[in-house]
Amino acid sequence: MLNRIYLRKISILVAICLMVISMGEKSFAANMNDIPAKYSSEINYLINHQIITGYPDKTFKPNNNVTREEAVTMVGRAIGLNGQQRETSYDDVKKESSYASGYIQSAFEKGLLTGLFEKSFKPKEKITRGEMAFLLSRAFQLTVAEDVFFSDVPRSGPQYDAINAIVNAGIGNGYGDGTFGPSKAITRWEFSLLVARGLEPTFRVSSSDLVPEGEFVVTADSLNVRSGPGTEFSILGSLPLGTKVISYKAEGDWVFAEGNQIKGYLHKAYLSKPSTSNKIIAIDAGHGGTDPGAYGNGVTEKELNLAVALLVQKKLEKNGIQVFMTRTDDTFVPLADRVSKSVKANADTFVSIHGNSNTSSSPNGTETYYSTAALNTRAENSKKLAGFIQERLHKALGTSDRGIKQAGFHVIHKNPLPSVLVELGFLSNAGDAKKLASDEYREKAAEAITEGIIDYYNWKN
Numbered sequence: 001m002l003n004r005i006y007l008r009k010i011s012i013l014v015a016i017c018l019m020v021i022s023m024g025e026k027s028f029a030a031n032m033n034d035i036p037a038k039y040s041s042e043i044n045y046l047i048n049h050q051i052i053t054g055y056p057d058k059t060f061k062p063n064n065n066v067t068r069e070e071a072v073t074m075v076g077r078a079i080g081l082n083g084q085q086r087e088t089s090y091d092d093v094k095k096e097s098s099y100a101s102g103y104i105q106s107a108f109e110k111g112l113l114t115g116l117f118e119k120s121f122k123p124k125e126k127i128t129r130g131e132m133a134f135l136l137s138r139a140f141q142l143t144v145a146e147d148v149f150f151s152d153v154p155r156s157g158p159q160y161d162a163i164n165a166i167v168n169a170g171i172g173n174g175y176g177d178g179t180f181g182p183s184k185a186i187t188r189w190e191f192s193l194l195v196a197r198g199l200e201p202t203f204r205v206s207s208s209d210l211v212p213e214g215e216f217v218v219t220a221d222s223l224n225v226r227s228g229p230g231t232e233f234s235i236l237g238s239l240p241l242g243t244k245v246i247s248y249k250a251e252g253d254w255v256f257a258e259g260n261q262i263k264g265y266l267h268k269a270y271l272s273k274p275s276t277s278n279k280i281i282a283i284d285a286g287h288g289g290t291d292p293g294a295y296g297n298g299v300t301e302k303e304l305n306l307a308v309a310l311l312v313q314k315k316l317e318k319n320g321i322q323v324f325m326t327r328t329d330d331t332f333v334p335l336a337d338r339v340s341k342s343v344k345a346n347a348d349t350f351v352s353i354h355g356n357s358n359t360s361s362s363p364n365g366t367e368t369y370y371s372t373a374a375l376n377t378r379a380e381n382s383k384k385l386a387g388f389i390q391e392r393l394h395k396a397l398g399t400s401d402r403g404i405k406q407a408g409f410h411v412i413h414k415n416p417l418p419s420v421l422v423e424l425g426f427l428s429n430a431g432d433a434k435k436l437a438s439d440e441y442r443e444k445a446a447e448a449i450t451e452g453i454i455d456y457y458n459w460k461n
């Protein structure tokens, strides 16, 4: 008698559960008025495929949560697992008492639940977004293609790869604030989106709902990317000087941004706005202070470089181009500072001015260097700029044309800006040195460099 009542109670419970999960179908779909319009295609797709159903009162209840047994049942239906009720490997899922036992055991045998639900299944517990990601990445056999970072998903955690996989596949995405919410209970509408996108590729989405707000450039030599807006948060990676980042939102002194495919929080103090249409060029007079550079035929390189650089500055400014000078007097400036200060000053282009030297007195002529390091557009722009300047310069000076060349000099190689290094001529060569010692030729050199820069800007626009 007791047993019979017990069994009857169980069977009523089972019946109710089955109604919630499997009743409704098309007849309910047509009448449910609480399906969010934005996601109605995905939800109706699942309803029509009898994967998710409405409630007997003809509602969908999109904001209700999904239990573990419901989730596995629906995923099991979606991928065609055997749902025949039977004994399971879990101590809390029994054949008689669980309508979901067949799907749960099938999922277990397929390895979909390994590492997710171990000894106990806790069928009535709400399934979280992170657990769903884990389940779906296995159900749909997804792999990680590209790193996508969410501020609340630890890189070392067990769900990291799974969340990455579903985001990569366009099945799941994060929230607008850069989080994924892995420990949040999933809602029915969220669940429906994930499963519908897993089954039907046309529903898939781009990896993030984040809307870019702006663009920044990293001005520190190396800027830490953190998992939250504060130095107490863990470091996820670092971005080198000059890295362009896309910002999504500001939080106090921090911005949530993406650079080099790492998403996280960056401190605002080390970011600057990229230069806009206003042209700002960095002019770098080579050497200075304790570093005299080359010397030959009465000409000291640091002095020559500065004299020409100051003339270039004047001429550019006359043409409405803003100039950032890495030095304006005879001081020593480390190479890395020349670059970082230029980037921080929002310069869009970098020109370093030098004089050449050789142990032999015969080599002579003008040459301009660029570097193919880093970004393709940077390298391409650098090469163009070198060509424009070289063309003007050797003609203006009447020196031999040694052409444009690639080299790994620090200021053009480790520089995020299109950048060139000009060798005006050889101080070790009497003919070149005589010209470079004169104000007349320094003026000509400055004019040619200025025109080459203007040629470049005209080409770019």
Ligand SMILES: [Zn+2]
Residues within 6 Å of the ligand: 286, 287, 293, 294, 301, 354, 355
């Ligand atoms: Zn030099």
